[in-house]
Amino acid sequence: MFFTYLRRELRRRRKAALVVASGLALGIALVIVVTSVSSGMSRAQGKVLESLYGLGTDMTVTKAVEPPEEGQTTRRPRFEFDAGEGEEAQQSRDLVMVQGFQSLDASTVDDVAGQDGVADAVGGLGIRVMKVDGEFRRGQVENPGQGGPGGGGGGAVRGGGAAFDVDSYTAYGTDVARQDLGPLTTSKITSGRTFTEGETDAAVAVLDSAWAAGKDLAVGGTLTVSGTEFEVIGIATADSGDAAADVYLPLARAQALAGAEAKVTTVYVKATDSQRIEGVKEAVLKNIPGTTVTTSADLAATVSGSLSTASDLASGVGTWLSYLVLGAAFLVAGLLTSSAVSRRVREFGTLKALGWRSGRVTRQVAGEALVNGLVGGALGIALGLAGAWLITALSPTLTAELGGGGAAGGAARGGMRFGGQGGGGGSPQTLDIALTAPVSLATIGLAVALAVAGGLVAGGFGGWRASRLRPADALRRVE
Amino acid sequence: MYQLTGVTKRYRRGKDAVTALDSVDLTIEDGGRLVIQGPTGGGKSTLLQMLGGLDRPTEGSVVLDGTDLAALPEARLTRVRAEKIGFVFQGFNLIPTLTAQENVETALVPLRLGARERRERAGEALASVGLGDRSGHVPGELSGGQQQRVAVARALVKRPAVLLADEPTGNLDESMRDEVMEVLEALWQEHAFTFVMVTHDSALARRAPRVATIGDGRVTVREQVA
Numbered sequence: 001m002f003f004t005y006l007r008r009e010l011r012r013r014r015k016a017a018l019v020v021a022s023g024l025a026l027g028i029a030l031v032i033v034v035t036s037v038s039s040g041m042s043r044a045q046g047k048v049l050e051s052l053y054g055l056g057t058d059m060t061v062t063k064a065v066e067p068p069e070e071g072q073t074t075r076r077p078r079f080e081f082d083a084g085e086g087e088e089a090q091q092s093r094d095l096v097m098v099q100g101f102q103s104l105d106a107s108t109v110d111d112v113a114g115q116d117g118v119a120d121a122v123g124g125l126g127i128r129v130m131k132v133d134g135e136f137r138r139g140q141v142e143n144p145g146q147g148g149p150g151g152g153g154g155g156a157v158r159g160g161g162a163a164f165d166v167d168s169y170t171a172y173g174t175d176v177a178r179q180d181l182g183p184l185t186t187s188k189i190t191s192g193r194t195f196t197e198g199e200t201d202a203a204v205a206v207l208d209s210a211w212a213a214g215k216d217l218a219v220g221g222t223l224t225v226s227g228t229e230f231e232v233i234g235i236a237t238a239d240s241g242d243a244a245a246d247v248y249l250p251l252a253r254a255q256a257l258a259g260a261e262a263k264v265t266t267v268y269v270k271a272t273d274s275q276r277i278e279g280v281k282e283a284v285l286k287n288i289p290g291t292t293v294t295t296s297a298d299l300a301a302t303v304s305g306s307l308s309t310a311s312d313l314a315s316g317v318g319t320w321l322s323y324l325v326l327g328a329a330f331l332v333a334g335l336l337t338s339s340a341v342s343r344r345v346r347e348f349g350t351l352k353a354l355g356w357r358s359g360r361v362t363r364q365v366a367g368e369a370l371v372n373g374l375v376g377g378a379l380g381i382a383l384g385l386a387g388a389w390l391i392t393a394l395s396p397t398l399t400a401e402l403g404g405g406g407a408a409g410g411a412a413r414g415g416m417r418f419g420g421q422g423g424g425g426g427s428p429q430t431l432d433i434a435l436t437a438p439v440s441l442a443t444i445g446l447a448v449a450l451a452v453a454g455g456l457v458a459g460g461f462g463g464w465r466a467s468r469l470r471p472a473d474a475l476r477r478v479e
Numbered sequence: 480m481y482q483l484t485g486v487t488k489r490y491r492r493g494k495d496a497v498t499a500l501d502s503v504d505l506t507i508e509d510g511g512r513l514v515i516q517g518p519t520g521g522g523k524s525t526l527l528q529m530l531g532g533l534d535r536p537t538e539g540s541v542v543l544d545g546t547d548l549a550a551l552p553e554a555r556l557t558r559v560r561a562e563k564i565g566f567v568f569q570g571f572n573l574i575p576t577l578t579a580q581e582n583v584e585t586a587l588v589p590l591r592l593g594a595r596e597r598r599e600r601a602g603e604a605l606a607s608v609g610l611g612d613r614s615g616h617v618p619g620e621l622s623g624g625q626q627q628r629v630a631v632a633r634a635l636v637k638r639p640a641v642l643l644a645d646e647p648t649g650n651l652d653e654s655m656r657d658e659v660m661e662v663l664e665a666l667w668q669e670h671a672f673t674f675v676m677v678t679h680d681s682a683l684a685r686r687a688p689r690v691a692t693i694g695d696g697r698v699t700v701r702e703q704v705a
């Protein structure tokens with residue numbers, strides 16, 4: 001009888017049931033979408049961080065930025081050309097500098113590795129190569145007022161007496177024996193191969209695909225840096241955004257090129273436990289003076305742009321709004337159920353007059369409401385999944401801006417991309433990340449729980465109202 | 480057998496109190512048939528509620544077969560209603576979504592019968608009111624007289640000791656009234672339950688052996704030769 005009655009009531013009062021159900025559906029769908037978008041956001045942020053560090057790196061250690069000494073302005077690269085008595089000559093020279101002019105002793109890597117809570121530490125050297133191709137006219141030199149050799153950031157610089165191109169690119173000295181940590185992990189080898197463990201001092205290079213394309217270099221080609229010919233053994237493509245460097249070389253080679261023997265710019269650190277990262281950071285700062293430690297959390301704090309705005313929105317207003325709607329839906333469902341009971345006072349009074357126990361009537365009412373809630377939940381889950389699917393299908397692009405904040409930004413890449421020209425300053429890096437809305441099983445579980453809760457709330461209201469009816473209500477004249 | 484002693488029912492509406500029944504004494508024999516008449520607001524329905532255990536008197540006792548309904552706890556009173564008392568209401572009070580058959584079965588739900596026995600007994604009851612062929616119809620598909628006959632079947636399917644009817648023909652035209660009354664009287668003859676009926680219809684009242692008249696909460700009973 002319970003189910004017959006239930007079925008008949010739900011069928012006849014389809015419309016009223018649908019109103020209750022769609023209210024709940026809306027709330028539940030909203031919760032699903034907001035939850036999945038939020039997790040999409042944090043996935044996107046994770047991607048941003050991963051593109052900086054590569055998988056597995058919990059923090060980087062770099063040399064602390066020292067303020068310029070008295071009387072000394074920011075250092076700049078200096079060009080020294082053979083401006084002697086020679087005839088017109090085509091000259092080419094590579095200037096190789098340590099990124100940011102700041103380096104740590106290679107022994108720091110072992111010091112860091114020795115700290116409590118450090119699982120692994122790998123050092124690397126970021127360098128910048130400036131290639132200057134110039135034609136130097138003798139006649140012009142005699143007239144220094146009109147110009148002369150000069151230095152500059154990049155691009156073609158034409159002086160009166162000289163015409164030369166300055167081309168600069170970044171290279172990264174990789175510890176070839178320890179390739180599980182460091183910037184190269186943010187890229188995939190898309191052609192050729194990566195370094196072998198034995199190539200500690202080999203004249204081989206892996207190039208970033210975007211840079212290699214611009215230079216018309218491919219696997220098997222040759223890259224000449226300061227007179228040394230490097231064989232191109234592989235092309236790597238960044239997983240997202242810009243690559244960490246244009247060229248990857250064995251660490252020893254990079255050190256030799258930059259004249260920075262036994263130096264590194266960045267130590268990539270993996271902690272034994274992701275919960276202990278802050279503790280490790282403190283230990284490193286305390287025990288190894290003169291270092292800067294940047295953790296993923298520090299980096300995440302520097303993420304700005306539409307990604308972080310959207311993420312703040314989703315986790316703030318979105319969550320708040322979806323629970324508000326859900327709460328309102330619960331309340332409305334409860335009130336509608338309760339008012340439906342009021343309209344059926346005589347019906348339930350009659351059942352009580354027939355000898356139905358109060359609990360039996362209450363169960364009947366609560367059962368109806370619970371089914372409404374479940375129908376609403378099912379609708380809501382369908383609606384929410386559709387919404388999440390739509391977002392993933394459209395995958396709107398969000399922009400993440402990284403490291404607008406000076407030193408932190410410089411440290412973000414371990415001084416690779418930023419701080420090329422000056423000390424620690426840097427321009428923010430921009431990454432485009434497609435937003436997805438992955439729906440987890442936990443989210444579905446939450447939705448089902450909410451549906452049941454909604455049904456119980458509605459059933460509670462209705463059941464409470466029904467339980468207070470008296471059998472004498474069977475004689476009520478109102479219908 | 481019913482034995483009412485000093486039954487008083489007062490309704491409280493804020494500060495005002497209405498005395499619907501004022502110290503009523505009344506005896507109804509088993510298998511007896513009593514018609515209750517009286518002006519509107521006189522307390523007829525209230526008296527029926529006391530008899531049926533739908534409500535409790537403010538004072539006095541309502542003894543049915545040795546049990547004082549006024550003193551029973553709610554659960555036991557519900558049990559008495561389920562087993563011993565059948566109701567027929569002026570407005571039929573059928574559940575609109577259920578078929579005639581299912582409506583009749585609702586009266587058997589508290590008795591915890593098997594589904595099969597419930598079905599059989601409901602079918603028999605419908606047949607006894609001449610609606611064996613309409614069991615699958617919902618109330619909206621039946622005439623007023625037919626609906627009230629379904630309600631009669633529902634009241635009697637549990638074979639109660641008492642049938643209480645509050646203006647059972649009040650919403651019916653004359654032909655339907657006769658149709659329902661014939662069924663009620665035939666069943667009363669057959670099953671000999673105690674039959675108490677409230678009616679405004681003096682033609683119906685004239686056919687009863689005993690008539691109780693309620694006015695201002697007081698009852699006067701007169702016996703008459705049918």
Ligand SMILES: Nc1ncnc2c1ncn2[C@@H]1O[C@H](COP(=O)(O)OP(=O)(O)OP(=O)(O)O)[C@@H](O)[C@H]1O
Binds near residue numbers: 491519522
């Ligand atoms: N639940 C209640 N609350 C307050 N007053 C009530 C209630 N039920 C009945 N009354 C009052 O008690 C008195 C008797 O009511 P009752 O319904 O018994 O009269 P009745 O004889 O059945 O009238 P009618 O012929 O109109 O059905 C009336 O004055 C009525 O207003």
Ligand SMILES: [Mg+2]
Binds near residue numbers: 523645
């Ligand atoms: Mg009445």
